[in-house]
Amino acid sequence: MTLPRRGSTPTTSTEGPHRQIDQLAPPELWGRLVAAVFALPEVVEGHSQVSPASSRAVFLTDRQVESSPERSLAPGKRLEPVHLHGVDDTSVHLVLPEDRGRELIDLGWAEPHGYADFGTEFMVYGPRDEDELATVVGIVEESLAFARG
Template structure:
């Protein structure tokens, strides 16, 4: 069962809907890069341009033989299931099953995209937060693989 703790403090300010991102409480660059390295090292993942109008975002896609999740486990009918925004933002968008999306929102870790079927997840501010954000990324990955916990 997917579960995460409540996020401490107030939610960051966001902008959107296009581009949709985080405006303050920006994750330190070292944590953004660590998160990116973890994301890109997942089995079956390949790097390709994002399918959203945020060309500076770094996207991960899942090879068809690894990704057997439902259509809404991918962004815009592509193989992309997550992308990390540029360093001045530090948040990420990813797909999640409905219950996980609700839990992430209620725990204060992000908000649903206003017009797309993705979840904005706030960038991690410290070592503890990167582990929570990583659990959210792994839930998205499991969803895309057809193995989510719902």
């Protein structure tokens, strides 16, 4: 069960690229988020196919092709269910089932991706502390499971 995120939601951009502007993860915590995500089983880091160069794509080693386009941030290309934005942003773009994404929005953890095509694309805000780090990594794991579908 995901608990509500404390405080107000961060400010995010209204024009591309879709990014988080305030309430960023501290640099050390952001680095730990990156390390934790790439320590997950059967993932590998790569260059995002759809996000600025400072972003890190999360690719699956056990699946390279999407089972359906709504399970990837880069439909029709290599399966990219998640990418982590750089230290100047610290948010995470990922795919989730629509109902789970709406739940995370209601709990204050996420918002719809600014350029969503399928309603499964979301921005999850960067973690501000240890508890939030664990929650965000857990949400990334949910996204990877959804992508494997």
